[in-house]
Amino acid sequence: MQREQLTRILDELMQPETMTDYCPNGLQVEGRSQITKIVSGVTASQAFVNAAIAAKADAVLVHHGYFWKGENAAITGMKKQRIAALLAADINVYAYHLPLDVHPTLGNNAQLAELMNWQVDGALAEVSPHGVVMHGRLAEPVTGEVLAEQLGEQLQRPVTCAVHHTHRPVQTLAWCTGGGQGFIDNAAAAGIDCFITGEVSEQTIHSAREQGIDFIAAGHHATERYGVQALGNYLAAEHGLVHEFIEIDNPA
Numbered sequence: 001m002q003r004e005q006l007t008r009i010l011d012e013l014m015q016p017e018t019m020t021d022y023c024p025n026g027l028q029v030e031g032r033s034q035i036t037k038i039v040s041g042v043t044a045s046q047a048f049v050n051a052a053i054a055a056k057a058d059a060v061l062v063h064h065g066y067f068w069k070g071e072n073a074a075i076t077g078m079k080k081q082r083i084a085a086l087l088a089a090d091i092n093v094y095a096y097h098l099p100l101d102v103h104p105t106l107g108n109n110a111q112l113a114e115l116m117n118w119q120v121d122g123a124l125a126e127v128s129p130h131g132v133v134m135h136g137r138l139a140e141p142v143t144g145e146v147l148a149e150q151l152g153e154q155l156q157r158p159v160t161c162a163v164h165h166t167h168r169p170v171q172t173l174a175w176c177t178g179g180g181q182g183f184i185d186n187a188a189a190a191g192i193d194c195f196i197t198g199e200v201s202e203q204t205i206h207s208a209r210e211q212g213i214d215f216i217a218a219g220h221h222a223t224e225r226y227g228v229q230a231l232g233n234y235l236a237a238e239h240g241l242v243h244e245f246i247e248i249d250n251p252a
């Protein structure tokens with residue numbers, strides 16, 4: 001497939017123009033014009049770039065790419081090393097951040113719900129109509145402790161942190177993959193039983209304790225492995241590209 005065609009397919013699917021984000025979404029680094037193999041991963045770190053080169057990728061597809069708002073725009077140091085390796089190998093970099101969190105079927109939030117078999121009721125509208133935070137319910141209510149165990153099993157790593165209030169069954173959930181801990185107050189205001197995200201901050205614990213909402217931090221990386229894989233699998237199934245997901249473990 002030609003690069004222009006892949007760029008068009010991805011942009012039509014992800015619709016980056018519909019939301020404000022902290023980075024450019026779409027083709028971030030241009031490589032060769034003909035694309036047969038894509039390698040997906042959570043973050044375009046040096047280890048991931050090296051693995052993609054070894055896997056003979058024509059393009060990489062990531063959730064965390066480059067050129068974040070607020071960072072030094074100069075291409076120096078760590079960023080220079082990564083981009084130099086990509087340019088030398090002539091590999092395209094496609095990055096989708098918020099559009100890949102919120103996509104209704106392929107997105108990180110939707111894919112986490114599918115992995116966990118949670119019933120999705122929709123976007124938590126108080127935060128954003130796009131589904132930056134989703135809410136829904138457990139098919140079978142369980143205690144917060146059991147829910148944390150289930151997350152640990154499915155994500156193949158124990159959850160980072162959990163606050164449970166009582167032994168009442170959790171019925172309603174809200175979740176935001178990655179660094180969504182700031183949204184716990186919105187979930188509490190909406191009367192949700194348990195809020196799940198990737199990361200935790202010191203103040204998150206007080207929010208959970210004082211507002212009577214259960215909280216689980218299940219890992220930023222661990223909760224964001226699934227959108228990019230779903231998108232890569234979609235490109236393989238619908239457009240005949242070869243797709244490989246490369247996991248670079250990250251305990252955060």
Ligand SMILES: [Zn+2]
Nearest residue numbers: 178179220224
């Ligand atoms: Zn993230």
